[in-house]
Amino acid sequence: xxxHTPQSYRKEVLEKIAPRADREMNDTRWDGLRRPFVxxxxxxxxxxxxxxxGVAATFESYWLLLSLAVFGVFGFLLSRVNRGFVxxxxxxxxxxxxxxxxEAFRLAYLGLAACLSVLLIVTILFGDMKSAAWSGxxxxxxxxxxxxxxMTLPAAVFAWRETQL
Amino acid sequence: xxxxxxxxEPEVFNRVLVLRxxxxxxxxxxxxxxxxxxxxxxxxxxxxxxxSLVLALQLAAFFRLPVEExxxxxxxxxxxERIVSEKPVNAVAKRETAR
Numbered sequence: 455x456x457x458h459t460p461q462s463y464r465k466e467v468l469e470k471i472a473p474r475a476d477r478e479m480n481d482t483r484w485d486g487l488r489r490p491f492v493x494x495x496x497x498x499x500x501x502x503x504x505x506x507x508g509v510a511a512t513f514e515s516y517w518l519l520l521s522l523a524v525f526g527v528f529g530f531l532l533s534r535v536n537r538g539f540v541x542x543x544x545x546x547x548x549x550x551x552x553x554x555x556x557e558a559f560r561l562a563y564l565g566l567a568a569c570l571s572v573l574l575i576v577t578i579l580f581g582d583m584k585s586a587a588w589s590g591x592x593x594x595x596x597x598x599x600x601x602x603x604x605m606t607l608p609a610a611v612f613a614w615r616e617t618q619l
Numbered sequence: 620x621x622x623x624x625x626x627x628e629p630e631v632f633n634r635v636l637v638l639r640x641x642x643x644x645x646x647x648x649x650x651x652x653x654x655x656x657x658x659x660x661x662x663x664x665x666x667x668x669x670x671s672l673v674l675a676l677q678l679a680a681f682f683r684l685p686v687e688e689x690x691x692x693x694x695x696x697x698x699x700e701r702i703v704s705e706k707p708v709n710a711v712a713k714r715e716t717a718r
Binding site: 479547548551619 | 654656657662668
């Protein structure tokens with residue numbers, strides 16, 4: 455009889471992902487992009503593009519689509535450069551990679567929290583808090599930027615910090 | 620008792636590189652046998668990553684050596700020196716067992 459517990463389901467999923475994880479983690483085709491300078495350039499560009507999608511969201515929709523397309527390309531390159539180390543479940547990566555990516559997640563979200571704190575302080579100091587109307591950046595722009603930043607920052611920090619990938 | 624901070628953590632020395640090359644294994648082969656990524660073996664060999672007790676014991680089991688022969692808190696003497704210095708002791712031990 456088939457086991458339907460969450461553990462058995464997870465095991466099944468892991469077994470399905472394992473061959474792809476193994477392939478991606480040992481993929482040498484992208485080694486040219488894994489040199490420290492190129493890697494940092496991709497990480498920096500991805501973060502900048504993530505923030506820019508918010509700016510693009512305030513213009514015509516084709517600007518948003520264009521920025522999302524370029525951001526998508528860089529996001530793909532970043533995941534290749536990182537060998538999927540940031541994305542695969544804990545069971546499929548070894549203890550060193552788990553430790554390094556935990557550090558990357560911690561730093562990324564600390565940085566994001568710090569940026570949001572600064573934004574909040576600026577809004578409190580210079581915005582009109584008594585007015586019912588929002589006086590800060592357009593909410594859609596903020597939502598876009600924050601969403602994509604939260605999605606990509608850990609991978610970018612990981613790619614930036616590693617001595618060898 | 621004061622807590623040790625990460626900056627004060629002692630350095631860990633190891634013989635993984637010597638043992639691996641001595642057995643003619645690539646990093647990938649050793650990594651596959653232990654179940655880690657091949658870069659992790661490189662990090663351990665260069666002393667850039669201190670493995671967990673589990674990984675250290677797995678390496679010891681793979682090389683069939685006591686873990687303290689692979690990892691130490693003091694710089695380790697070359698294995699060739701150890702062999703030369705231990706030879707007379709082994710010879711005496713062999714003679715005694717022969718009797």
